[in-house]
Amino acid sequence: MRAxxxxxxxxxxxxxxxxxxxxxxxxxxxxxxxxxxxxxxxHMYEGRTDAEPGITFGHENMGVIxxxxxxxxxxxKGDRVVLPFNVAxxxxxxxxxxxxxxxxxxxxPGTAGGAYGYVGMGPYPGGQAEYLRVPFADYNCxxxxxxxxxxxxxxxxxxIFPTGYHGVELSGMQPGDTIAVYGAGPVGQMAAYSALLRGxxxxxVVDHVSHRLDIARDIGAEPINFDDGDPAQQITEALGDYGxxxxxxxxxxxxxxxxGEEQPAVVLNQLVDTVRHTGGIGVVGxxxxxxxxxxxEHSAKGELLYRIGRFFEKGQTMGTGQADAKRYAHQLRxxxxxxxxxxxxxxxxxxxxxxxxxAYARFDKREDGYSKVLLHPGMD
Numbered sequence: 187m188r189a190x191x192x193x194x195x196x197x198x199x200x201x202x203x204x205x206x207x208x209x210x211x212x213x214x215x216x217x218x219x220x221x222x223x224x225x226x227x228x229h230m231y232e233g234r235t236d237a238e239p240g241i242t243f244g245h246e247n248m249g250v251i252x253x254x255x256x257x258x259x260x261x262x263k264g265d266r267v268v269l270p271f272n273v274a275x276x277x278x279x280x281x282x283x284x285x286x287x288x289x290x291x292x293x294x295p296g297t298a299g300g301a302y303g304y305v306g307m308g309p310y311p312g313g314q315a316e317y318l319r320v321p322f323a324d325y326n327c328x329x330x331x332x333x334x335x336x337x338x339x340x341x342x343x344x345x346i347f348p349t350g351y352h353g354v355e356l357s358g359m360q361p362g363d364t365i366a367v368y369g370a371g372p373v374g375q376m377a378a379y380s381a382l383l384r385g386x387x388x389x390x391v392v393d394h395v396s397h398r399l400d401i402a403r404d405i406g407a408e409p410i411n412f413d414d415g416d417p418a419q420q421i422t423e424a425l426g427d428y429g430x431x432x433x434x435x436x437x438x439x440x441x442x443x444x445x446g447e448e449q450p451a452v453v454l455n456q457l458v459d460t461v462r463h464t465g466g467i468g469v470v471g472x473x474x475x476x477x478x479x480x481x482x483e484h485s486a487k488g489e490l491l492y493r494i495g496r497f498f499e500k501g502q503t504m505g506t507g508q509a510d511a512k513r514y515a516h517q518l519r520x521x522x523x524x525x526x527x528x529x530x531x532x533x534x535x536x537x538x539x540x541x542x543x544x545a546y547a548r549f550d551k552r553e554d555g556y557s558k559v560l561l562h563p564g565m566d
Contacts, residue, residue, distance in 0.1 A: 187202070187317050188200055188202060188539060188540075188563065189312075189314065189315030190315065190542045190543075190561075191239075191243075192230060192238075192239055194239050198546055200540055203311075207319070208253060210257070212255055212258060212322050212324065213319055213321055214252075214319075215253040215317055216252065216317065216327075217250050217316065217564075218249040218313050218314075218316060219250060219562065220249070220337055220561070221314045221560070221563070222341055222344065222346075222558065222561070223246075223314075223542070223559045224372075226304070227244075227546075228546075228550050229472060229474075230305055232479065232550065234479045235305045235476070235478070238305075241303065241305065241311075242303050242311040242315055243312045243314045244302060244313040244314030244318075245271040245303050245345060246271060246345045246346070247268075247269045247271075247302060248268040251263055252317065254323075258324055261324065261329070267330060268327075268330055268343045268344055269302070269313070269327060270328060270344055270511035271344055272287045272326075272511050273322075274291075274292060274325060275289050276325030277291070280298065286512045287507060287508040287511070288507070288508075292321070292322075293307065302318065314539065314542060314561055315563065328343065328512070328515045331523065338533045338536070339522045341560055342532070342533075343511075343522075344511070345509075345511060346376045347514075348509050348511040348512075348513070348514040349373050349511065350374070350377035350380045351376065351377075351380040351518065352509035352513075353367075353373070353435075353436060353468040353509075356506070357466045357468035358432060359386060359466070360385075361384065361385030362385060364388045364389075364425065364430040364432070365432040365433065366389075366417075366433045367407070368417070368433070368434065368437050368456065369392070369438075369471060370395065370398035370409070372557060374393070374398075374436035375398075375531075376529060377470070379531075381434075382407070388430075389407040389408065390407065390421050390424070391409055393412070394413045394444065395552055397554045401532065410424075412443075427462075428462055429459075429460055429461050429463070429465060430461055430465065432461065432467070433465070434468045434469075435453050435454060435470065436471050438453075439471070439473045439485070439488075439490075448481045451491055451492050454492055455492065455493045458500065459496075461500075464501045464502065464503075465503075466502065467502060467503070468506075470507075473488060473490075473506075474488055532558045533558045534559065535559040536560050536562060537561060539565070545561075
């Protein structure tokens with residue numbers, strides 16, 4: 187089959203790889219209809235992780251089941267499914283608690299969590315390919331209505347919609363709260379959208395890419411351009427109060443300031459300033475224990491200079507970690523079906539898999555029109 191394979195920093199290629207096969211009775215093989223490029227894929231693309239050449243990218247996948255293992259009970263050939271990016275068993279202690287992002291079964295001993303096509307997340311190829319093996323399929327597949335309706339909306343259930351929603355959940359937001367979302371990429375847009383769906387009174391979105399801030403404005407959020415000055419101060423002045431109730435970090439360890447300089451802890455520290463005393467912060471922007479391209483030796487080991495003293499003084503709370511996507515995927519799917527949510531407003535391109543290398547390069551440069559790219563292997 188054809189798949190997108192990592193060659194090295196800033197280089198990916200569509201090439202022939204071995205077809206996936208049923209390995210365990212609980213597996214299914216899915217013919218991929220849509221696989222999205224994620225901002226977290228760029229960390230690997232840029233060589234900012236420990237990813238080795240040869241990995242097939244793609245953790246935001248959906249498609250139609252082509253083959254079913256003998257141990258699968260709830261799925262059949264021809265079923266349309268979306269695959270939340272957490273590869274999980276469904277029966278370990280963490281899975282039973284709804285913490286599918288930290289499954290204790292699917293990765294090396296002492297390591298929690300698995301994912302399709304991501305470094306350090308187990309031996310699972312990604313779905314930017316024609317076909318994908320899905321282990322523990324009864325748990326990992328979220329059934330969808332047959333046909334092609336809502337394809338772009340449903341594709342976002344694999345990661346960014348649940349991840350944005352999870353960021354808001356981690357912050358502790360309640361209806362009527364004010365909230366600031368740092369980062370207007372796809373996950374940040376989903377966090378802002380989720381906050382609005384959940385009844386936030388005011389939602390601020392911080393970034394400096396103008397077309398991203400325009401999208402935030404279009405959904406009813408208030409854009410804050412950090413090129414115009416300290417974002418925490420801008421938000422405080424706009425509120426006429428001393429801070430938002432909640433905040434979300436949708437940026438992570440490659441955060442930059444106006445000059446373009448990387449400052450890995452800048453968003454975390456700005457959120458401490460932005461959120462009021464006793465407020466909550468949700469962190470879904472990616473932070474890693476190893477960054478080969480970090481700006482300093484401590485950041486290279488995931489050691490950041492964080493204002494813990496001010497955080498403690500303000501009595502704030504923080505929730506962190508990858509989203510337990512399956513915890514939210516079914517309810518968000520139903521909201522899409524009933525017309526209560528349309529997350530596909532962030533989708534900017536639908537292209538064949540063959541054009542993925544060019545799309546990666548353009549997305550990495552933050553080019554207008556490449557904010558969220560969906561790949562379709564069947565479009566080739």
